[in-house]
Amino acid sequence: MMSFFGRSVFPANFQATILSPDWPSGFWSHLVIFVVILFVFFIFMAVAFIYFERRVISRFQIRIGPNRTGPFGLLQPIADVIKILIKEDIIPFNVDKIIHLLAPAVAVVPAIMVFAVIPFQNGASLVDLNVGLLYIVAISSVSVVGMVMAGWGSNNKYGLVSAMRVIAQVVSYEIPLALAIIGVVLYAGTLSMNAIVQAQSIPYILLQPMGFLIYFLASMAEINRTPFDLLEAESEIVAGYNIEYSGFKFALFYLTEYTEALAVTTIITTLYLGGWKGPFLPPVIWFLIKVFAVFVLIIWVRATLPRLRIDQVMGFAWKFLLPLAFINLLVTGIQIAVWPDISQWVMVGVNIIVAAVSILLFSRFFRLNGDKVEG
């Protein structure tokens, strides 16, 4: 069994532990029930996110937002889905047909698969993989392949530019993202999502403030949200990789976008905000409250900031986030190795100071417009 500084990384029972006593004990019944729950969850939540974002962002923009279809416009997403699905499904002339048709599926499936290891309450996940976090990092990068396929395969120059940006941007941001997560793993001593939540006697956002910021920013770049929404930069490359898609195929890309946003918010909730933990209310409710709170943060950023240029985005990843992620990892590692038994609140204080000092120092030396990185 592997261990870091005396803490075991993998739980004692090395096999995937399947599930809590509340649920039927059989493997197949558990599988079926959870797959159904997950599908309902992610489709319901993706639609809810679309509605929620439109309403919240219109408040930022002194508008009212959709309020005609159903009470408070609640049926608007359903109307939109129907509209999208009955649109003509166009396959443009001279596209690489297999790649073009396969791309939406390749994009959406990994985004959904992330939810397999997210615990909605204690132990309630499809499968509590003992390498859950590694699984998430691995599987969530696969969506990128779908986007590159879409941009490359649809015989469109805007799509091609977007595909090039996908490769450059998303792959770069994987590195600070993964490094930021390692901080959490070091504290929790496990890669299992459920065990990480259980290990959080105080939310890791306090223990890992810098790690949280790095993860948040990097995941914004991963899911193509402002200010890193270069892949679908409307004012530059119109819609980016999905420009030639219509009808159901476009719906899948749209779904991917919001499913990824949902995945990121659930991961942030699990890793940094204590997951399902919380007083008084049922754990699932706490989980959803936190998910929506993180999503409001993402919407807020989207409503406020302009977009960065590609070389600035790349510079930000390699020259700002990456060194900070290393510092974070180093400090966390030293804390775990040298004072494994110190009070967590002391660590909170130390880490907040380290984060503040290093971010301030770095922002003095780092300029977004510094030496050009060719994008």
Next chain:
Amino acid sequence: MALKTETFMINVGPQHPSTHGVFRMRLTLNGEVIQDVEPVFGYLHRGIEKLAEGLNYTQDIVFTDRLDYLASMTNNQAYVLSVEKLGGIQVPERAEYLRIIMAELMRISSHLMAVGFLLNDLGAFLTPLLYMYREREKILDLFDMVCGQRLTYNYMRIGGVSQDIPEEFLPALKKFIDSLPGFINEYDQLLAENEILLVRTKNVGILSRESAINYSTAGPVLRGSGVKWDIRKADPYSVYDRFKFEVPTGTKGDVYDRYRVRIEEMHQSTNIIEQAVAQLPQGEIMAKVPRVFRPPKGEVYGHIESPKGEFGFYLVSDGSTNPYRLHIRPPSLINLTALRELMIGVKIADAMGIFGSIDICVGEIDR
């Protein structure tokens, strides 16, 4: 091993989110970097210059509304000033003041749109634009009060203005003018202290002083490059010589300077409106102009400082009721000539910001 690379051509427009209408650019790209740009326009050509020859001088005013549709009042003003110059008509004082109030309101409105769309081109998801729209809406309400129109006003007439302001106009104007500087400052702070906005605009799209003059650009594009040239000061028309105002200029000529010049000009316009309201005389709003207006033979060039630059009309009269020739000098078109120099060698994202900072209106480019 050196990979074989190729440049590729991409059509931006005529249907594109950030070409401000039906403008089209053929970009030759090397990856993200622009190697060549060829502007293509004419998609909105309506033959206004030719149409104007078939109608009489008064009827031609409606065409001017449709040139730069974000600044119809100043187009009106440029045209009627030229015709008055041609016919030697003296305009009543009150009408001059009303024209200036309207023109300065129009300038604020147009600059609000320019700044809003610039930010939109830089990728801010509509938010700044919608706040600018909110303020512009108040200006449109004021115009609505005066002439019953919100976009194509057709307010100015040869020899004056079509109607006097209603009673409730001045209080409403005062209320708006009092609130405007606070609004501009607040949003300028939010925007100009935003790190992302700064890195996207500073040192991007630098138009040198010499180039700006050589391309005969005008308006905020010229002033952003540090040339103190404003026709309201350089060749005062109407009663602009009675007002105290500054001509803001930039230093570098980058996108940020053009943005800053527009923000400052809004403050100056507010200033002018305040003075104009304070000095507003009573009296006639129309000079005695014969119903069938036949200017003497001759030709004239009249120009004003429109929000986008020097807006000029060249009129040739053969003594009949219709102009023999009407030529328009649209500031957007002339400012666009600098586009090629600005865009070559920059990335696509910056190109859109540069394009937005020039602030064109396709209505007057294509005429």
